[in-house]
Each structure stands twice: as C-alpha cells, then as structure tokens.
Amino acid sequence: MGVTYTSNQAKTYEVIQTYTSSGSTSTFDFTTIPSTYTDLILVYNGTFVGGNNGGIRLRFNNDSNSNYDYLRVYGTQSDTKGSDNNFSNTFIDIAYMIAGSVETFQCHINSYASTTNKKTVVSHFASPDNDGTMQQAGTWQGTAAINRITLSSDYNHVSGSMATLYGIKKA
Amino acid sequence: MPLLTTQSAKSFGFDQLILSSLSSGYYSIASGIVDSSGSTSVVFSTIPQTFKHLQLRISARSDYNYTVDDAYLQVNGDTGSNYGTHNFYGASPQNSSININQFNNTNSFNWGQAGGIGTNAVGQWGLAVIDILDYTSTSKKKSFRSTSGMSTNTTATGGLGGRNGNSTGVWNSTAAINQITILSASPRTFNQYSIFSLYGIA
Numbered sequence: 001m002g003v004t005y006t007s008n009q010a011k012t013y014e015v016i017q018t019y020t021s022s023g024s025t026s027t028f029d030f031t032t033i034p035s036t037y038t039d040l041i042l043v044y045n046g047t048f049v050g051g052n053n054g055g056i057r058l059r060f061n062n063d064s065n066s067n068y069d070y071l072r073v074y075g076t077q078s079d080t081k082g083s084d085n086n087f088s089n090t091f092i093d094i095a096y097m098i099a100g101s102v103e104t105f106q107c108h109i110n111s112y113a114s115t116t117n118k119k120t121v122v123s124h125f126a127s128p129d130n131d132g133t134m135q136q137a138g139t140w141q142g143t144a145a146i147n148r149i150t151l152s153s154d155y156n157h158v159s160g161s162m163a164t165l166y167g168i169k170k171a
Numbered sequence: 172m173p174l175l176t177t178q179s180a181k182s183f184g185f186d187q188l189i190l191s192s193l194s195s196g197y198y199s200i201a202s203g204i205v206d207s208s209g210s211t212s213v214v215f216s217t218i219p220q221t222f223k224h225l226q227l228r229i230s231a232r233s234d235y236n237y238t239v240d241d242a243y244l245q246v247n248g249d250t251g252s253n254y255g256t257h258n259f260y261g262a263s264p265q266n267s268s269i270n271i272n273q274f275n276n277t278n279s280f281n282w283g284q285a286g287g288i289g290t291n292a293v294g295q296w297g298l299a300v301i302d303i304l305d306y307t308s309t310s311k312k313k314s315f316r317s318t319s320g321m322s323t324n325t326t327a328t329g330g331l332g333g334r335n336g337n338s339t340g341v342w343n344s345t346a347a348i349n350q351i352t353i354l355s356a357s358p359r360t361f362n363q364y365s366i367f368s369l370y371g372i373a
Contacts, residue, residue: 002206003213003367012370013197028174038202038368039228060178071267071322071335073261080270083261085332087324106190109300111230111366120230120289120298122320137320137335139295166229170368171199 008171013041016165021046023159028151030165034111035145041148042107046161048097054154057091060119060140061148068092070121070138071130077132092138094123097153101129105150112146119146187292193221193373197334200225202368209210209360216350218265220307222371225348227301231318231365232289233355238329239297239321240290241356242283244340246313246348252276260285268281268335272339279354285336287319288355291362306348313348315340 001171016037033040046055059068066088075081086093095105107123121138140146151163186352200222203213233240246252256274258281273311274281287299299319320335342348353368355361 002208003203003210005201005203007201008199009219009371010199011196012195012199038366039230063230069322069324071261071320071333071336073259083335084267085261085322108298108300110228111296114364117364118295120296120302120321122298123233124318129322135318135320135335135337137298137322137333139322139324139333141324164213168197168370169199170202170228170366 004170006067012169014167016167018162018164021159021161022158023049026153026156028163030149033147033149033165035147037113037171038170039168040109040110040112041166041168042163043110043166044066044151044163045104047102047158048099049156049158050099054097055093056095056097056151056153058094058145059091061144062150064090066090067141068138070136071136072162074134075130075146091123094136095125097116097155101127103127109146115145115171118143125144194300195373198222198371199333200369200371202366203366205361205365206361207363209362210359211355211357213284213353214350214370218349218351219371222373223305224372225303225306226370226372228300228368228370229287229366230296231367232291232296232362233359235290236292236357237290238323238327238332239286239291239334240283240359241281241290242288243279243281243354244301244315245279245352246342247346247350248352249342249344250278252278254278254280256271258285258336258338260334261270262332263335280340282317282319282338282340283356285317285319286321286334287317288305289321290327293323293325295321295323297321298336302340303348308345309347310345312345315343344369
C-alpha cells in the first residue's frame with residue numbers, strides 16, 4: 001500500500017490569462033495553456049449584450065466532436081429544482097444567459113495536464129438577477145493534456161465582462 | 172521561501188517545516204500520489220498552524236465495480252462518532268430529482284457520496300474540492316464544505332450518469348486540526364495516480 005508524499009510550501013494560484021470583453025466578442029479563447037500546473041480554475045463574470053436563453057459552451061483543445069458528457073443539479077426562482085444529464089455532446093453547456101442579467105461561474109479542471117486520464121470538470125454557475133444556480137460535473141473524453149479552453153456563446157458579452165484562467169500547482 | 176523534504180511513506184509530517192511569516196495568498200503545503208499498489212488512505216500529519224483556512228483538491232478513482240464510490244475524511248486521528256454530514260446531489264438518469272442525505276454521529280465526514288471518486292468500472296476520475304475553515308481555532312467546532320462530481324457515459328453497475336453535488340460536514344470538536352486522513356470506502360482502495368493535494372490560505 002503506498003502513497004508518495006511531497007511537500008513544498010510555495011505560493012500558487014496564478015493568473016494564466018484574462019480576457020475582458022470590449023462589447024464585440026462572443027468567444028474567449030485561452031490558447032497555449034502551459035502544462036506546468038496541477039489544476040486549472042476558470043472564472044467568468046459578465047453579461048450578454050442581447051438575446052435570451054443563450055448559453056456558454058466549453059470546449060477543450062478545439063475538439064468539436066461528440067466527446068463531452070455532463071450532469072447538472074439546479075434550482076431556480078420559480079422553485080424548479082432537479083438534475084439532468086447530456087451524453088456524447090459536442091460541448092459542455094456551462095452557463096445559461098439572459099440579456100442584461102449578471103452571470104458568473106467558476107470551473108475546476110483538475111489534473112488537466114494528464115496524458116492518460118479523461119478530464120473531469122466541476123463548475124458552479126449563478127445568476128443573481130435570474131435567481132438561478134447550477135452545479136455541473138462534466139467529462140471530456142479526450143486523454144490529451146488540455147492546452148486550449150474555448151468559451152463560446154450565442155451573443156456578445158457587454159464591455160467589461162471578464163473571464164480569467166488560473167493555474168494551481170501542487171506541492 | 173522555506174522548504175522541506177520529499178519522502179515516500181504512508182503519511183507525511185511537517186516536522187522539518189521552517190515556518191516564516193506568510194504574506195496573504197494561496198500556498199501549496201503537501202500532496203500525496205497513490206502508487207501502483209493502491210492505498211486505502213492518505214494522511215497529512217503535523218499540518219502547520221500558520222494559515223487561516225485549508226483546501227484539499229482531489230482527483231481520484233477507486234477499484235470499485237460501480238459508477239461512483241464513497242470516500243471519507245477524519246481529522247486528528249479521531250475515529251469516534253464525532254462527525255456529521257449533509258449532502259445533496261444529482262445522479263441522473265436514475266433519478267432526475269435531487270438526492271438529500273444526512274448522517275449524524277458518524278466516525279467520519281462522508282464527502283464522497285455526492286460524487287468525487289470515479290471507479291475502475293467507468294475508467295474515469297472524480298474531482299473534489301474540500302474547504303476546511305478556521306482550522307486552527309480552539310473555540311469553534313470545525314466545518315467542512317465539499318463540492319465534487321464525476322460524469323460518465325459508460326455503462327456500469329449503477330447506470331450512466333455519475334454523481335454531482337455538495338456536502339457539508341462538522342467535526343464536533345474545538346481542537347485545532349493538525350492531521351487530515353482521507354479514507355477510501357472499505358474494502359476498496361484508491362487507484363494509482365489518484366492525487367490528493369493540500370493547500371493553505373494565508
């Protein structure tokens with residue numbers, strides 16, 4: 001029975017890249033992500049320019065094939081609550097957007113640099129204006145190290161909407 | 172910036188840690204990676220008392236022949252009936268509603284039931300993030316918060332879908348936490364390459 005332990009007290013949780021919308025973009029594309037961290041955290045806070053019932057789609061390594069699965073639990077202001085899933089999708093539906101409402105999500109991607117594991121994602125989405133919240137577990141069936149994360153959406157984000165990718169390095 | 176040693180052992184202590192005053196921020200403390208023989212536990216001992224909060228980040232899998240597996244947490248070696256757990260999770264498609272559970276006076280915090288441990292059966296890895304707040308307090312009972320999940324389209328005992336949810340836990344003691352033990356669900360073991368990382372927030 002064994003565990004290999006390592007200790008290294010060092011500051012971590014570093015910004016890899018931040019995108020701030022000028023009002024004319026619907027995609028945040030994090031390219032050439034270094035493989036030097038252990039986990040990634042992706043944070044979004046913003047608002048759509050227009051259109052209702054839009055989504056934000058998460059993809060890895062520009063893979064647009066049917067390699068994504070996700071399972072969600074959610075609750076809304078109308079007291080609707082439950083869970084659902086979607087298998088073999090072409091993206092992970094990470095957030096729902098309504099024009100003018102503030103939306104935020106945080107997405108954990110652990111062991112993203114593994115070249116043997118399928119990648120697991122857990123995210124939290126909240127829309128205070130819409131009084132909705134959702135937690136999601138997703139899988140990308142790819143085993144390649146993640147070097148690109150793309151957030152694409154149906155509508156442009158208002159100026160100042162922001163997405164930031166952080167890296168965390170284990171001891 | 173200080174630091175320490177690397178060792179292979181069943182648990183790791185921080186006796187050799189040279190502490191200095193820390194600036195605000197998020198720090199790695201230690202990590203444990205399960206080797207080819209598997210392990211039923213991962214132990215972080217002699218945890219430095221210099222941070223405000225702790226966070227565990229986990230990517231793990233067990234040898235269970237099921238969709239997902241449970242996993243547990245104990246502190247300071249306390250195996251008594253001093254823990255409580257509340258959780259909610261989705262387990263589609265078996266159940267499109269939300270599952271809610273409560274466990275009182277148990278011998279560990281059950282953070283794995285809401286997802287977070289993948290299995291051999293589906294070949295995927297669970298993800299969990301566990302926060303332990305104000306762990307050095309000697310006047311407060313200690314609270315745990317876990318968010319975790321794993322989703323799969325692979326057919327296994329337990330069906331498709333995995334689990335995804337949140338857990339809160341309590342340790343009914345006011346002692347400062349100086350050791351954390353993560354346990355697999357007996358008699359299973361954590362698989363090789365399962366990673367358990369401990370961080371401190373200063």
